[in-house]
Amino acid sequence: MQSFRTELENPLVEKDIVDLERKIRLFREGKIHEEKFRSLRLARGVYGQRQQGVQMVRIKLPYGKMTFNQWKRIADISDEYSTGNLHLTTRQDIQIHFVSLDRTPELWAKLEQDDITLREACGNTVRNVTASPTAGIDPQEPFDVTPYADATFRYFLRNPICQEMGRKFKISFSSSDADTALSYMHDLGFVPKIKDGQRGFKVLVGGGLGAQPALAHLYHEFLPVDQLIPTVEAVLRIFDRHGERNSRHKARLKFLIAKIGFDEFKRLVTEEWTALKSKTYTIEAPVEAALEVPTGSLAYATDEVYNQWLKSNVFPQKQSGYYGVFVRVPLGNIHSETSRSLIGQIEPYVANDVRVSINQGLLFRFVKAEDLPRVYEILAAHELAQPGANSTANITACPGTDTCNLAISDSTSISLELEKVIGQEFPDLIFNNDILIKISGCMNACGQHSMAQIGLHGSSMKAPDKRVLPALQVLLGGGTLGDGSGRVADKVIKIPSKRGPQALRWILNDYEQNANDGEYFNDYYDRQGEKYFYGILKPLTDLSTVVDSDFVDWGQTESFATEIGVGECASVIIDLVATLLFETEEKFDWAEQALKEGRYADSIYYSYSVFVSGAKALLLDKSVSVSTQHAVIKEFDKQFVESGEFSFAGQTFTERVLQINQQEPSPEFAERFLGEALDFLQRAKAFREEAVAAKA
Known part of the structure; x- marks a missing residue:
């Protein structure tokens, strides 16, 4: 695999790819723990599939943009390394499936020849920065948000503050108050505004979907554009330090805010300002080029389609x-x-x-x-001229049980069945943009079902004879209200999957027959209430009438079984403490390199990571497990400093480590902090060696 390395012009990218190849080899040799390797490969866009031994590769397209050369490159890559299919996602990425793990470095290198990255497309990182696809051409937009989305993507790619967070972090930019990028369901969402002739953003923070959806909090009514990057950085630093790390189900930003309170969260973010690399950050927005106005006008034809x-x-x-x-x-x-x-x-x-x-x-x-x-x-x-691109008829669905480890039941084949119901029985809905239908294979909401007017997610039910059959949880009443506001759908009822088309038929028929003229679906839903729709759909829950075909999921030929796919397994026992200390040494190397290159803020953050990682390793050796970086720091004082096993020249461990948010990122502080991190690393390694020797 030597040839692809010399073709890349960007040394950071080449280092990334070579490192991935090396880590895959170490994993195969049983020298990297499975959980750590999973974290590493996910941060490089390589995701385990339901099918054992192959991977899904997620290609990161900031704000969904690709050139023709990039599109063609992805198509060629899919032919060479995958099945030839390109899957477009709800986060404006492209996924290809059934890829061999060992071929992912080579695949990545070829993509990078057209400036396409896998980096941080998955994992506990800043995921793809999304934006309204109409940004730059939207007649309603105050200004084009594309340069700001692009700057955010580039600033935080490979940024040390967001490489190993407790959970993923999602950012969106809407082009106008219509909020077509769904700011209210993101960790950070931005809606463009003009105030006194100046550009800025309305800022929403702490939204999210998943099994426990939450609407975002209003953080700023108007944030000047030069404060965009500093604000995102400060929020990420707080999330990294205080966010949950043990329980994935409680590890998103929305849970941190719920735990500590919104006012305390804002206080912590403000407190972080001193340590930021940049207190303001100018983003150049290119002047739009003058275009020659075409002479033609929109004309309808005799062809009705x-x-x-x-x-x-x-x-x-x-x-x-x-x-x-x-x-x-x-x-x-x-x-x-x-x-x-x-x-x-x-x-x-x-x-x-x-x-x-x-x-x-x-x-x-x-x-x-x-x-x-x-x-x-x-x-x-090319069979791509179907009308209703943004309408009820165009159902959004995640891949579900086709490939996903977490999916419970089908979400793709059922989508096609529901689209048939609309096309054959409600053809006028191709012009309806008020009712959106979204489906996920499980409650985790990759299909964004919990913010749809009609949402469905995969589940299961048990028949009277104890057999399990595929099911759909029906949700109603979600949607985008605009200007940073949204609605989370109500969970109304669970029905067998094979009865999904009938459920949709009954919902739409009821709406058509009983809604007032001009009454939007959610207004009608609010007027009738959740119990009304529960009553309409309740007959579909009668399992005394199920037949054998109800036990076979859509698109399948065999009886349904709830299964979770199997990921990679190293099949060896790993010394986790030694692995953490190895990673601590690696972080020190990064801190030292950043200092040599004059990247002082990066060096300081890597040095901070040396303290946290080393402390976590020694705590683990005492069987002490804590769930946040902040707790690691506090617990190290309790377990090691108060006992006299470690001392820090009259300081507590907390005081030494948390210099990070009390000092400007100067070269002097970066050099001193690196020296203190090295001293701690050496002492931690020596302490561990003595502990191992004592146990021998």
């Missing part, structure tokens, strides 16, 4: 004379051959800036009115 497509999938951009075209991609799956053929034909008519949308589709930009018929013909020839 074309007119439906034009009405539902096409919209005028803020740039006069140009149009955006949404492409409906069934289940977010598009084949590599289709991709290459589409690129070759569509390229003359659209901008070299394709966006993946959060409903698993595509957006083509800067299409001239006179080119719309040709664009439609090309899409139709």
Whole structure:
């Protein structure tokens, strides 16, 4: 695998890939613990599948943008290393499946030749920074948020403050008050504002979906754009230090805020300001180039399907004379051959800036009115001209039991069945953008079911004869309200999966027959109430009438069983304390290197990590387990300093370590803190060696 290393121009990227290859080898040799290796590979976009021995690789596309060359590169990679399928996700990434772990470094290296990264696409990191796909062309936007989303992505990629957090962290940028990037369900969400002629953002913090969805808190009504990066950094530092690390189910930012209170959270963030690398951070927003206004105008034709497509999938951009075209991609799956053929034909008519949308589709930009018929013909020839790209008819679904370890029941085949119900019985819903249907294979909400007007997630039920059958939890009433506000759907009832189409049919029929003229679905739901819809669907829960086919999930041929996929296993016993100390040495090396390169803030944070990692190792050797970095620091004082086993020149361990948020990131402090970290590392290693010798 030597050849791919010399083709990369970026030494940081090359180091990353070589390190991944080395860690895979050490894992295979049983020298890295399985849990640690999982964390490492996830932070490099490599995710275990339900099927043993293969991986899902998540390709990180900031704000969903890709050029034609990047799209073609991903298609070629999928052919060479995967199945040829490209799966577009609700977080504007692209996933490919069934990849051999040992080939992932080579795959990554080839992607990087077109500036495509896997880094931090999964794991306890800052995940893909998402944004409204219409950013830059949205007629309602105060300004283009693309440069700010891009700067956020780049600033925190490989940033030491967010490499090993207790849990993932999600950031979104909406283009306008319509909030199409769903700021209210993110750890940090930004909605653009203009105040006194200046650019800024409304800031939402602490939102999230999953099994326990929570709406975000209003953090700032108006944050000037030069405070964007410092604010994100301060929040991340607090999340890293105080966030839960033992229980994954309680490890998101929303749980930290609930635990300590919103006022205390804000106080901690403010307290962190002294230690920030930059107190202000200027992001250059390029001046929009003047465009020649096309002469054509939007024209309907005699072809009714074309007119439906034009009405539902096409919209005028803020740039006069140009149009955006949404492409409906069934289940977010598009084949590599289709991709290459589409690129070759569509390229003359659209901008070299394709966006993946959060409903698993595509957006083509800067299409001239006179080119719309040709664009439609090309899409139709590739079976991608279905109308209703952002409507009820276009159901969002995660991969579910097709590939995911955590999925309980199917979410993809059932989506196709529900789309048939809409297409055959409610065809006008291709023009309805008020009712969105979203499905997840489990309660974790990768399909974003808990913020849909009609949401479903995979589950199971037990029949009277004790057999288990696949089920769907039905949720109603979620959605986006705009300007940073949203609604979480109510869990209404659980039904057998095979009765999902009937449930949808009854819900939509009731709405059509009983809603007032112009009454939105959620307004109707609120008027009738949860118990009303429970009553409508209750007959579907009668398990005395189940038949054998009810025990076979959608898209399957064998009886249903609740299973969790198997990940990699090193099948060896590892000394966890030794592993942690090894990692501590590695962090010191990073701190030393950063100091030599003049990256003082990075060096300081790595030195801080030396203290925390080393302390955690020694606490583990005493069988003491704590759930946050802050608790590690406090507990080390209790277990080692108060007992006299460690001393720090009249300081407590807490006082020494937490200098990090009390000092400016100066070269003098960085050098001193590194020296103190080295002293602690050497003493920790010696202490461990003596402990091992005493036990021998």
